[in-house]
Amino acid sequence: MKTTFIVALLMGSVSLSGWAANIHVTDAWARTTMPGQKVSGAYMQIQSDVDARLLSVSSPVIPRVEVHEMKMDGEVMRMRELKSVALPKGQIVTLEPGGFHLMLMSLKKPIAVGDIIPLTLVVESGGKKQTIEVKAEARGMDGGMQHHHHH
Numbered sequence: 352m353k354t355t356f357i358v359a360l361l362m363g364s365v366s367l368s369g370w371a372a373n374i375h376v377t378d379a380w381a382r383t384t385m386p387g388q389k390v391s392g393a394y395m396q397i398q399s400d401v402d403a404r405l406l407s408v409s410s411p412v413i414p415r416v417e418v419h420e421m422k423m424d425g426e427v428m429r430m431r432e433l434k435s436v437a438l439p440k441g442q443i444v445t446l447e448p449g450g451f452h453l454m455l456m457s458l459k460k461p462i463a464v465g466d467i468i469p470l471t472l473v474v475e476s477g478g479k480k481q482t483i484e485v486k487a488e489a490r491g492m493d494g495g496m497q498h499h500h501h502h
């Protein structure tokens with residue numbers, strides 16, 4: 352009797368969290384701004400252990416955050432808002448300058464080097480939504496390059 356009870360409890364705890372995707376976010380950073388600049392970008396690498404989609408992002412310190420894609424349209428670089436970004440199972444999806452990125456909008460004050468921007472990612476997988484808390488550290492204009500050393 353006792354053993355059965357323990358097994359049931361264990362199974363219960365597994366099924367409670369069983370639907371949530373395992374999502375790893377690494378190298379999250381935001382670009383610093385000049386005084387008066389109202390927009391900036393935030394970047395990171397996202398990896399999900401199941402097929403998922405990044406739906407939206409919000410922040411307590413940024414009035415508006417949009418998910419954008421930057422793409423060459425002929426010879427013109429264009430930016431558009433996306434409804435979602437696919438996070439294919441096991442694949443590292445990179446949000447970076449010139450590609451997918453988070454647009455930080457209607458900034459109330461400049462973003463300075465070392466500022467920590469909390470971001471809440473809403474991710475959908477298998478019809479369920481979950482949130483992921485990310486802290487993006489502010490870096491200067493060339494900050495995105497410092498992790499691209501080749502060994």
Ligand SMILES: [Cu+2]
Nearest residue numbers: 419430452454
């Ligand atoms: Cu943008």
